[in-house]
Amino acid sequence: xxxxxxxxxxxxxxxxxxxxxxxxxxxxxxxxxxxxxxxxxxxxxxxxxxxxxxxxxxxxxxxxxxxxxxxxxxxxxxxxxxxxxxxxxxxxxxxxxxxxxxxxxxxxxxxxxxxxxxxxxxxxxxxxxxxxxxxxxxxxxxxxxxxxxxxxxxxxxxxxxxxxxxxxxxxxxxxxxxxxxxxxxxxxxxxx
Amino acid sequence: xxxxxxxxxxxxxxxxxxxxxxxxxxxxxxxxxxxxxxxxxxxxxxxxxxxxxxxxxxxxxxxxxxxxxxxxxxxxxxxxxxxxxxxxxxxxxxxxxxxxxxxxxxxxxxxxxxxxxxxxxxxxxxxxxxxxxxxxxxxxxxxxxxxxxxxxxxxxxxxxxxxxxxxxxxxxxxxxxxxxxxxxxxxxxxxx
Numbered sequence: 001x002x003x004x005x006x007x008x009x010x011x012x013x014x015x016x017x018x019x020x021x022x023x024x025x026x027x028x029x030x031x032x033x034x035x036x037x038x039x040x041x042x043x044x045x046x047x048x049x050x051x052x053x054x055x056x057x058x059x060x061x062x063x064x065x066x067x068x069x070x071x072x073x074x075x076x077x078x079x080x081x082x083x084x085x086x087x088x089x090x091x092x093x094x095x096x097x098x099x100x101x102x103x104x105x106x107x108x109x110x111x112x113x114x115x116x117x118x119x120x121x122x123x124x125x126x127x128x129x130x131x132x133x134x135x136x137x138x139x140x141x142x143x144x145x146x147x148x149x150x151x152x153x154x155x156x157x158x159x160x161x162x163x164x165x166x167x168x169x170x171x172x173x174x175x176x177x178x179x180x181x182x183x184x185x186x187x188x189x190x191x192x
Numbered sequence: 193x194x195x196x197x198x199x200x201x202x203x204x205x206x207x208x209x210x211x212x213x214x215x216x217x218x219x220x221x222x223x224x225x226x227x228x229x230x231x232x233x234x235x236x237x238x239x240x241x242x243x244x245x246x247x248x249x250x251x252x253x254x255x256x257x258x259x260x261x262x263x264x265x266x267x268x269x270x271x272x273x274x275x276x277x278x279x280x281x282x283x284x285x286x287x288x289x290x291x292x293x294x295x296x297x298x299x300x301x302x303x304x305x306x307x308x309x310x311x312x313x314x315x316x317x318x319x320x321x322x323x324x325x326x327x328x329x330x331x332x333x334x335x336x337x338x339x340x341x342x343x344x345x346x347x348x349x350x351x352x353x354x355x356x357x358x359x360x361x362x363x364x365x366x367x368x369x370x371x372x373x374x375x376x377x378x379x380x381x382x383x384x
Binding site for chain 2: 002023026027028133139142158161164165166167168169170171172173174175182183186187
């Protein structure tokens with residue numbers, strides 16, 4: 001591995017997201033995937049940036065690490081628009097409602113990450129602003145029908161067709177919007 | 193195709209870049225690839241944003257279109273840092289020099305695009321700011337050795353390892369840095 005300081009660890013990525021697995025693999029890390037059940041609720045009153053960190057730490061909680069050589073990475077991505085978290089759509093009508101809300105304006109995508117070993121825990125987040133053009137109903141319907149974005153918070157994937165035709169600009173990390181802020185994670189792991 | 197107004201055209205992408213081909217395909221367009229030889233020189237005195245448009249139009253020039261149903265798309269991407277264009281690296285030492293120049297600062301990536309038919313020609317450009325963290329010599333050497341970025345202006349690909357570990361943030365379009373501003377191209381084609 002490129003990060004020699006991690007050679008002593010077996011790395012676990014606790015995420016079912018195929019996008020996160022791919023991003024971590026492309027970073028050049030060797031790891032295994034293991035997820036443990038957790039709730040995905042957060043208490044009221046948390047700020048926009050506290051929520052994804054809270055949820056990433058919540059996902060790390062069930063890992064009661066006793067081995068010196070184990071390192072667990074968890075992450076949670078939220079889509080924030082007009083003061084509220086946009087969840088995964090329940091169905092096509094819900095996906096359409098969410099995309100109409102995002103249309104023609106700027107929203108925020110935040111990923112919280114938690115790195116946990118037996119002795120240490122470190123959390124951080126990354127925020128990216130994303131600007132959608134005014135989406136037509138035809139474009140929204142076409143996307144939902146062909147891409148079925150029901151597993152995606154905010155009802156879209158930046159790396160899918162709607163990201164190609166709809167996103168005018170971003171400010172921040174592109175990979176963060178995909179689900180993992182790889183540059184920041186690399187820096188944190190480097191000094192871990 | 194999603195863009196019904198283009199159904200009457202056979203689309204030609206005049207680019208040898210596999211990244212551009214993939215991006216245009218992911219946009220949902222049917223097209224063929226055909227490149228014709230051109231110089232890639234530009235006159236002195238052009239501004240940062242005039243250069244890629246000039247070069248995209250230069251690539252469109254040899255297409256002397258006589259058919260009503262032909263539409264040609266050309267593009268050129270430049271990397272601009274500290275007031276000069278960074279070219280493709282000649283060798284490993286040159287790639288290292290270029291990446292050391294980009295390290296720890298912000299630079300600009302601009303893609304010019306030209307759409308040409310028998311009767312019409314339309315050109316535009318997109319600009320993205322890219323911020324690299326301070327890259328270590330070890331990281332630069334590792335990247336050059338493993339990725340051989342000799343076909344890339346600025347000696348890097350944002351979608352490769354160096355983009356994952358090195359790019360702190362961008363402002364603008366991610367796909368523009370890969371070589372084609374797909375969102376703007378879609379809008380231009382939609383109203384063409």
